[in-house]
Amino acid sequence: MTTSSASIRRPKPVTARLAEELAVGEGQVTAAVRLLDEGATVPFIARYRKEVTGSLDDGQLRTLADRLTYLRELDERRDAVLTSIREQGKLTDELVDVLMSADTKARVEDIYLPYKPKRRTKAQIAREAGLEPLADRLLADPTLVPDQVAAEFIGAEVGDAAAALDGARHIIVERAAENAELVGQVREHFWQHGTVRSRAASDAVAATPKAQKFSDYFDFSEPLTQMPSHRVLAVLRGEKEEVLALSVDGGEDAEYQAMIARALEVDLTAGGAATPWLAGVVGFAWRTRLSVSASVDARVRLRLRAESDAVTVFARNLKDLLLAAPAGNRTTLGLDPGFRTGVKVAVVDGTGKVLDTCAVYPHQPQKQWDAAKATLAALVARHGVELIAIGNGTASRETDALATELISEIRAAGAAAPTKAVVSEAGASVYSASAYAAHELPDLDVTLRGAVSIARRLQDPLAELVKIEPKSIGVGQYQHDVTPGILARSLGAVVEDAVNAVGVDVNTASVPLLARVSGITETLAESIVAHRDRTGPFRSRRALLEVPRLGPKSFEQCAGFLRIRDGEDPLDSSGVHPESYPVVHRILDRAGVTMAEIIGNQRALRSVRPAEIADERFGVPTVTDILAELEKPGRDPRPGFTTASFAAGVEKxxxxxxxxxxxxxxxxxxxxxxxxxxxxxxxxxxxxxxxxxxxxxxxxxxxxxxxxxxxxxxxxxxxxxxxxxxLRLDEKTRAPRKEPAQRSAPRRGSDQRPRRDAATDRRGSGSAGGSMADALRAAGFGR
Structure with a gap:
């Protein structure tokens, strides 16, 4: 029975399905979806629309936004499939019910497969030759003798009984392969009982140096459902590099053949004349169609799961790195270590402005240790350096030893010495060669830009790391093996959430940093910076509305996350949104104090009851947030700055x-x-x-x-x-449990360097000579 479009029973609304998945109220979801559709960002909704969404947090909102996109795409595809089948005149009430209950895109495609326009298959050719009745008769009556029945179908298009039976086989196999229930059952069974197996592609390949990192997988197997993401991505990379041969085994063939037989209503134990032939058709269907599709689906599912896990790990690491403790606005000397090419040096002031640059050559082959130290001492004295940032790449420990010695001798001279810290230089080279770095530091050589980046990322990791493509920061797990689009979306969300959680000083922020603020595009960020350069620092948030193309909607989304230090209104340096300023004034009236008296006044603020201030627009959650913000206005959620002290003499x-x-x-x-x-x-x-x-x-x-x-x-x-x-300091000295091919991180530099055991190893022909005390005095210390 066909059905009309008017009688189609629709699935639950998207908002109802999302509410069930997230275990929240449908009203909360409906409100969040409306805000997202209106162009609101997740950070804005999470921070400033708590009353509307029932305080859904940014994690819930991110999940909601992702699933909203998927479910809408699912509904669109379902409608397209319904339209296609209806146009073919094959849409029935039963088929509509099955499609409406499909909860994944894969399920919709399985159902659509028999109706999907396709090229002429062997089964279609057999149908055109009139062989479908032969297939139907053999399926219906296993007592028939296949050759005898097939002889009845010999004709102009069918040369003999064997050709007729071959055509009937193709028809039955296609029916099995297009049975949505069977395909789904086989797919799930294969996933639950399948195993990944890998071996060396060949003995010759296994003997090559590049294959050794995959040696743990030369004779390896693990169940699909138990294989962790890092091992999945490792074997997939090994296969891609043609080091490993990879296969997916679904288990016992007999179990799948029994499923196919049940779906075709074939009794493999009937003992009829046609039973052996039908058993052969069932086996053929498994070997040539269903096992292949199940294997491909399992590999896709395995990769998607591994990618999802890897992206989750990368995102959490990236968030931690972005929200790492900032050293603050202190003059910093950045050192980008190197041997032959020397150590690149840059001094930046508290705002990140470059004050000085040079290169020193303390290590092999030049060994100008004392000359390098004297140069650094002069820079420290000249610019009042408070921090030394050392990149953790090649020659990092040697450069760290140089800085340690420098600091020790500065202290011995009775002067205040800077604090040193080793920082990750991941992505610094990417930044140095980027178009933005060329625009930001046009007068500096590419090699020196890395030293600037290292210094700045100690001052404020977030502000500097946003200039680098997230996947290049290097805190992921096989991130280069993950589908770029999936990775980019997830990491972009992490950066956006981190930037908006901290807040941005609009008068000092770079274009890349501003572009990560809620409601600000890269073009708008460039416009803000251009306006700032042309007219001077912004004195109030309202002044942002003077920026070309920054309209009311963009202002609404971004204003609460932008900070204006020492501006006309003290609230502009806080996380209180301008739309909520009237609430602050009601709080002042209730507490009987001025703005200057209320900020930071814990007693006065905690005496205010949020429920007495709330109104229809600004409820208790918003008022509570405002009170907390006034208690510590512009507070930075990042932890306090600390540094690690590496053990002396431990360098390799x-x-x-x-x-x-x-x-x-x-x-x-x-x-x-x-x-x-x-x-x-x-x-x-x-x-x-x-x-x-x-x-x-x-x-x-x-x-x-x-x-x-x-x-x-x-x-x-x-x-x-x-x-x-x-981390258990009472741990016995034994190796932790083995993890194949993922026991250590990539090396950051050569470990085959001779150790410096004597001063003569540090002072080569290029040494400045003389005592360090003389150099320090010349640099301005100990006067």
Whole structure:
């Protein structure tokens, strides 16, 4: 029975489905969807529309926005399929019900498959030759003799009985392959019982150096449902690099053939004359069609799951890195380490403005140790340097030793010495060569721009890292193997949330930073900076409305996240949105104090009851947020600044000994553990099993990227450059549980350098000579 468009029963509204998935009220979802459709951003809705959405947080809103897109696309595809089948005159009430209950795009496509316009298949050719009745008769009566029945169909288009049976087989196989219920059942069974297997592509390939990092997968298997994302992406990369041969095994063929037989209503135990032929058709359907599609689907599903997990890990690490403690607006000397090309040096003031640059050559082959130290001492004295930022790449430990010696001798001279810190230089080279860096630092050589970036990222990691494409920051897990679009969307959301959580000083922010603020596009960010350069600093948030193309809607979205320090209105430096300023004045009236008296006045603020201030537009959640903001206006959610102290004399993997307790910095957190930089150019792994005395399911429960931790060395493999660490300082010296092909992070620099054991190793022919005391006095210390 066909059906009309008027009688089609629609699925639940998208808002109802989202409410069920998120376990929240449909009214909350409806309000959030309306705001998103009106162009509101997730940070704005989460922060300033709590009354409307029932206080949905940014995580819930991100999930809602993603699922909203998916469900709308699902509904659009469902409607297109319905239209196509209706135009064919094949739409029935039963088919409508099945389509309306489909909850995934894959399910819709399975249902549509028999009706989807396609090229002429062997089954279609057989139907045109009149062989469909033969297939129907053999399926209906297994007592028939196939050759005898097939002989009745010999004709101009069918040469003999064998050709007739072959055509009938293709028809039956296509029916099985286009049975949506069967395909779904086979797909799920294959996923639940399947296994990934990998081996070396060949003995010759296995012997090559590039294959060694995949050696753990030369004879490897693991169930599909249990394989963690990092191993999935590892074997997929090995396959892509033609080192590994990968296959997916679904289990016993007999189980799938039984499913196919049931779907075709074939009794494989009937014992009729046609039973062997029908059993052969069932086996053929499994081998040539259903096993292939199930295997492909399992690989796709496996990759998507692995990508989702990898993106989640990357996003959490990126958030931790972006929200790392800023050292603050202090004059900083940035050092971009190197051997042959020297150490690039840049001094920036508290606002990040470049004051001085140069290069020094303290290491091999030049060995101008004292000359380099004297140059740095002069820069420290001349510019009042308070911080020294050292990139953690090649020659990092050697450069750190140079800075340590410099600081020690400055202190010995009786002067205030700067504080040093080793910072991640991931992405610094990408920034240096970028178009924005060329625009921002046009007069600097590419090599020196990296030193500037290193200095600035110590001052304010967030402000500097937003200039770099997120995937280039290097805190991910096989991030280069993840579909770029999926990664970009997720990481872009993380950056947006981090920037808006901290807030942005509109009078100092760069274009890339402003472009991450709610409601501000890159074009609008450029317009804001151009207006600022032309007319001077903004004195109020309202002055933003004078910026070309920044209209009321953009102002509404961005104003609360922009800060104006020392402006006309003290509220402009807070997280209070301008639309809520009248609420602040009601609070002042209720407390009986002035603006100057209320800010930071904990007693006065906590005496105000939010319910007495709230009205129809600004409810208790907003008033509560305003009171908290007035208590600590413009508060920075990031932690306080701390630095790690690397152990003296521990410069390469060979220097490590089991049992050592060291201080280090968490550089990356993966699903199986965390990588920690202990100052030897090769990160060590703290396996998840060595993180705590209790069971840890997610390493992020214990550590975060950028965190300073104390670890114990439990294993050292100098040959393979692998370091096993533990956060349990009473851990026995044993290797943590093995994780194939993912036991250590990529090396950041060469570990095959001779150790400096004597001063003569540091002072080559290019040394300035003389005492350091003389150099310090010349630089301006100890006067």
């Amino acid at each position: 993997v060979a220097d490590l000994k089991e049992g050592m307790i060291l201080e280090g910095v968490v550089t990356n957190v993966a699903a199986f553990g965390a990588f920690v930089d202990v100052g030897v150019h090769q990160d060590g792994l703290v396996h998840v099993s060595a993180m705590s005395d209790r069971y840890v399911s997610d390493p992020h429960e214990v550590v975060r990227s950028g965190q300073v931790v104390r670890v114990k060395v439990v294993s050292v493999d100098v040959e393979r450059q692998r370091i096993g660490l533990s």
